[in-house]
Each structure stands twice: as structure tokens, then as C-alpha cells.
Amino acid sequence: MKRSLKFLAVPLMIWTSQVASAxxxxxxxxxxxxxxxxxxxxxxWQNLCQEQTAGDNATEALTACExxxxxxxxxxxxxxxxxxTHLVLEQYPEAIAAIxxxxxxxxxxxxxxxxxxLAYLGLRxxxxxxxxxxxxxxxxxxxxxxxxxxAWRTRGHILHTMGQTxxxxxxxxxxxxxxxxDSPTLAYRCQTxxxxxxxxHSLDACEAALKDSGDWQNENPAVAWxxxxxxxxxxxxxxxxxxxxxxxxxxxxxAIAAYHQAVALDPENPxxxxxxxxxxxxxEIYLAAAIAxxxxxxxxxxxxxxxxxxCNTLNKQGQYExxxxxxxxxxxxN
Numbered sequence: 001m002k003r004s005l006k007f008l009a010v011p012l013m014i015w016t017s018q019v020a021s022a023x024x025x026x027x028x029x030x031x032x033x034x035x036x037x038x039x040x041x042x043x044x045w046q047n048l049c050q051e052q053t054a055g056d057n058a059t060e061a062l063t064a065c066e067x068x069x070x071x072x073x074x075x076x077x078x079x080x081x082x083x084x085t086h087l088v089l090e091q092y093p094e095a096i097a098a099i100x101x102x103x104x105x106x107x108x109x110x111x112x113x114x115x116x117x118l119a120y121l122g123l124r125x126x127x128x129x130x131x132x133x134x135x136x137x138x139x140x141x142x143x144x145x146x147x148x149x150x151a152w153r154t155r156g157h158i159l160h161t162m163g164q165t166x167x168x169x170x171x172x173x174x175x176x177x178x179x180x181x182d183s184p185t186l187a188y189r190c191q192t193x194x195x196x197x198x199x200x201h202s203l204d205a206c207e208a209a210l211k212d213s214g215d216w217q218n219e220n221p222a223v224a225w226x227x228x229x230x231x232x233x234x235x236x237x238x239x240x241x242x243x244x245x246x247x248x249x250x251x252x253x254x255a256i257a258a259y260h261q262a263v264a265l266d267p268e269n270p271x272x273x274x275x276x277x278x279x280x281x282x283x284e285i286y287l288a289a290a291i292a293x294x295x296x297x298x299x300x301x302x303x304x305x306x307x308x309x310x311c312n313t314l315n316k317q318g319q320y321e322x323x324x325x326x327x328x329x330x331x332x333x334n
Contacts, residue, residue: 042071046078049085058088076102076109077144084115088218092119110136111144114151121158130158149175153185160192168192183209183216187224190231199231199238206231222266226275229258233279252283263292270300277309289313297326304333 039045045068052061065082072078083098096119102112113136120129136151156171172189175182186209193202206228210221236251259276266272277292290313296306307330314323 039067040071042068042075042078045071046081049078049081053081053085053088058085061085062089076106080109080112080115080144083112083119087115087119087122090122092122095119106142108139109142110139110148110151111142111146113139114146114154117151117154117158121154126158126162130155130162133158147178149179149182149185152178153182153188156185156192157188160188160195165192165196181208181215183221183224184219187219187221187227190224191227194227194231194234197234199234202231203228203235220266222262222269222272225258225262225265226272229255229262229279230275232258252279255279256283256285267295268299270296270303270306273299274303274306274309277306277313281309281313286313286316290317302334304330307333 045064049061049064049068052058052064062082062085065078065085068075068078069082079098079101083095083102086092086095086098096116099112099116099119102109103116106112113132117129117132117136120126120132133151133155137148137155140148152171152175156168156175159165159168159171169189169192172185172192175185176189179185186205190202190205190209193199193205206224209224210228232251232255236248236255239245239248239251256276256279259272259279262272263269263276273292273296277289277296280286280289280292290310293306293310293313296303297310300306307326311323311326311330314320314326
């Protein structure tokens with residue numbers, strides 16, 4: 001049964017009407033203009049909001065959430081879902097505003113705290129994000145449709161971005177203690193292990209993440225393929241340095257294949273294309289490297305690294321004028 005906000009000590013109808021007006025001033029107008037049939041069934045609209053969000057129709061889901069809010073403005077669960085839908089759409093300030101409505105009267109809601117943590121992470125405010133994830137873990141209550149795994153995993157990811165890799169690995173281990181098959185956690189653990197040079201161990205984590213396709217929730221398995229490729233790349237270089245050339249060639253080929261998978265799954269990520277280009281350039285596959293760099297430049301026109309890679313590969317193919325242009329742009333890049 002959905003938990004309502006009946007326990008609140010303030011007049012909720014007044015409160016929710018005020019905050020709904022502040023949060024979504026176009027809500028009433030959207031309802032008037034909408035051609036959606038007037039179905040006065042809260043459960044219908046809430047379920048539709050959840051299903052559309054899960055089915056990559058988050059923009060449409062907002063309308064369904066708003067219909068549910070209009071029918072039951074005091075219900076904590078629909079405000080939480082509304083905040084989550086904004087989170088999926090990367091509308092982080094709106095997500096925080098909706099989630100704060102829940103937390104104002106229920107500070108122990110760990111799921112809401114974790115969503116707020118994710119929103120601040122999206123806004124590139126890791127310190128605030130870490131505070132909320134820590135609170136979610138400490139409270140450890142009202143998880144509803146989530147679990148502490150999400151908070152521990154996000155905590156680990158934040159600590160990794162802050163350079164606290166030892167603490168990040170501890171957080172990932174706590175998440176995996178709760179769910180040993182959590183694919184996103186395994187992928188982020190692989191990332192951290194690659195970054196500290198534990199390449200063989202990182203491969204185990206990435207391959208475990210990719211086993212049987214995994215349960216990726218809203219994460220993209222491209223991250224596991226990319227870091228598998230990076231680990232294999234380092235291992236291949238080690239084989240080359242020790243004159244194990246056959247092993248090196250096989251491992252380079254496996255690394256190229258892994259980056260191909262990463263780019264196929266997340267073609268809008270310029271970092272994956274940049275790394276793919278660097279690997280292809282090292283293995284002297286210059287035409288494919290130039291294509292990867294060009295695609296990276298298309299996505300990130302000011303990337304000096306991508307422009308420099310484009311310059312190098314064009315130069316090696318004898319295309320000197322385009323190479324010169326790319327090098328000049330790299331000097332003025334970021």
C-alpha cells in the first residue's frame with residue numbers, strides 16, 4: 001500500500017497547492033490543453049508515469065505524473081516519482097525541487113535522499129551529493145522501489161571522482177555485499193581498478209558486469225565495455241614490452257572490439273570515441289582512427305585531445321593541409 005502524508009502536522013492541501021504552483025507553474029495549463037481523456041483514477045496515472053519513465057518516455061511521463069498529482073496532491077509517492085522522472089530527463093533542479101517536497105516532511109526517506117544525491121551529482125556538485133548519499137545510508141529507511149545498493153554505488157562513484165579510490169572500492173564492496181550481481185556497481189568497480197592500475201582484477205569486474213547482459217537499470221553497459229577495452233589495452237602494452245608479440249596482438253584486437261561495443265552502445269560519448277581513436281592510432285589503423293577522432297570532434301568541437309589525434313592521423317595519411325588545420329584548432333581548444 002502506498003504511504004501517504006496523513007501524518008503531517010501542516011494543512012497539506014494548502015502546502016501542496018503552493019509548492020505545486022512554485023514547482024510546475026505550467027501544470028494547470030498543461031492539464032487544460034491536454035487531449036488526454038479525463039480519467040480520474042490516481043493509480044492509473046501513477047502507474048502510467050512509472051511505466052513511461054521506465055520505457056524511455058520520460059517526457060510523456062511528466063504529464064501522467066501531473067495528472068496524478070492533481071488527483072492526490074498530498075501523496076508522497078507521486079512527488080517522489082515526479083522527481084525521479086525529472087532526474088531521468090537530467091532536469092536536475094526540477095528533480096531536487098520535487099524531492100525536497102518529500103524530504104521537508106520526511107527527512108528519513110532514503111530513496112528520496114539518494115535521488116537528491118544523484119541530482120547533485122548531475123549538477124557536478126559532488127560534495128552536496130555525497131552528503132545526501134551518506135544520509136540515505138545512515139537513515140536506511142523508506143526505500144520503497146529502490147535499495148541501499150543504489151546509495152552505496154553512487155557513493156562509490158562520487159568518491160572515485162574525488163580521487164578517493166580506496167574509499168570508493170569499499171563503497172562498491174558494500175553494494176556488492178547486498179547484491180553481488182549488480183552490473184552497474186561491477187562496472188564502476190572495474191573503472192576504479194583500471195584507474196589504479198589493477199588491470200587483471202578490473203577485467204574480472206567488467207566481465208562479471210557484462211555476464212548474461214546483466215541488470216543495468218538506467219545505466220549504460222557501454223561503461224563496462226569501455227573500461228574492459230582500457231584494461232585490455234594496458235595488458236596488451238605490457239605484452240608488447242615483454243616481447244610477447246602474439247599475445248599483444250590478440251589483446252590489442254580484443255581491446256579494439258571492446259571499444260567498438262562501447263561506441264555502439266553510447267555513440268554520443270566523445271570520450272569513448274577519443275580512446276578508440278588513440279588505440280587505433282597506436283595499432284596503426286590510421287583510417288579508422290581518423291574516423292573515430294572526427295566523430296569525437298563532431299561531438300566535442302573544442303576538444304584539443306580529439307583535434308590533436310585528428311591532426312596526427314591525417315598527417316600520417318599524407319593529408320597535410322587538413323592536418324595543419326586540426327593542429328591549429330587543437331592549440332585554441334580546451
